[in-house]
Amino acid sequence: MSLVDLFSALADPTRCRVVEMLHERSRPVHELAAAFDISRPAISRHLKVLKDAGLVVEEKTGRENVYSLQRAQLQPMQDWLEKHRTARASKKAGKAKSIVDAVVVAPEPAVASAAPEAVAPAPVVDLPITIAAIDADKPKRRPQLPREVIPPPPVPAPQLSFFDL
Numbered sequence: 825m826s827l828v829d830l831f832s833a834l835a836d837p838t839r840c841r842v843v844e845m846l847h848e849r850s851r852p853v854h855e856l857a858a859a860f861d862i863s864r865p866a867i868s869r870h871l872k873v874l875k876d877a878g879l880v881v882e883e884k885t886g887r888e889n890v891y892s893l894q895r896a897q898l899q900p901m902q903d904w905l906e907k908h909r910t911a912r913a914s915k916k917a918g919k920a921k922s923i924v925d926a927v928v929v930a931p932e933p934a935v936a937s938a939a940p941e942a943v944a945p946a947p948v949v950d951l952p953i954t955i956a957a958i959d960a961d962k963p964k965r966r967p968q969l970p971r972e973v974i975p976p977p978p979v980p981a982p983q984l985s986f987f988d989l
Contacts, residue, residue, distance in 0.1 A: 841859075852891075
């Protein structure tokens with residue numbers, strides 16, 4: 825199972841809570857479902873995702889399905905996290921201290937002068953841009969409230985008299 829599959833399986837808060845419950849001990853489905861405010865079929869779908877990722881196994885015990893956590897499947901995630909957590913110690917060797925520090929923010933573009941012919945074209949630099957830098961450039965907008973639609977006033981019906989008939 826790839827790291828992406830493992831992290832994707834744990835990306836949902838409900839599945840994380842199921843893993844935490846199974847960390848204590850193996851539990852039947854009805855006990856897991858009772859701990860949540862969602863339907864039992866929804867819990868079964870979450871358990872299927874965890875089972876497909878190899879994080880839990882299902883064992884039939886009589887009429888119950890008992891799920892247990894496969895702690896050994898968490899080891900690749902632990903190794904990956906540990907590798908990146910200890911990258912700070914390798915800063916002395918000239919490496920970036922974390923993944924985020926390895927990303928460089930592109931510089932602001934130069935403003936052209938009044939005479940466009942005199943400005944040399946800027947060299948093209950292929951630098952990665954962080955999402956934070958992109959979001960910082962956007963102006964903050966107030967949320968637009970829905971406008972109330974006011975219907976036009978009703979047109980009065982013409983008054984008919986006895987003689988109009």
